[in-house]
């Protein structure tokens with residue numbers, strides 16, 4: 785089986801990346817991670833990718849001095865040079881411009897740690913607690929220009945417990961992220977292939 789070629793963009797520790805790498809090891813999983821790109825040279829995700837024998841590219845945003853489009857053109861070039869067919873944002877903590885969003889329309893997924901449309905942006909777990917939510921969770925969605933908007937592909941829910949701290953709630957949500965993202969990425973890859981839009 786030809787697996788759909790996936791590029792992952794990550795800025796931080798890379799636990800979701802790890803979950804995707806683990807899932808992709810199954811022979812019948814329809815996607816393979818061929819490249820990990822980070823804007824952060826110190827990202828744990830880079831070491832995790834290297835441990836797994838996956839190619840990595842650092843495209844540090846700082847030398848671009850605020851030229852977000854030029855930074856994204858460099859990322860886009862790296863994705864295309866690796867023949868990537870589908871992109872997964874996994875803790876990529878930069879707001880995207882139309883350069884990447886348009887280039888990868890219908891081919892780019894994001895995972896967000898809330899039940900969108902509730903709590904887009906940062907500090908989602910504390911905000912769920914402060915809002916008195918009884919349910920919280922995570923969302924995988926297609927990337928469009930609006931931050932943390934875009935058609936939802938899947939969600940996973942957890943109960944918010946009376947004695948939850950931000951940390952305890954984050955840990956339960958993260959465990960769900962690690963199941964939800966591989967499931968959604970696999971579905972997205974299978975759909976691309978079925979539509980004749982992937983190798």
Ligand code: GAR
Pocket residue numbers: 794796797798799800801874875876877895896897905932958961
């Ligand atoms: C995850 O919780 C992910 O949902 C979140 O960053 C974390 C990355 O963790 N993403 C966002 O907040 C994007 N808006 P990881 O590096 O261990 O996968």
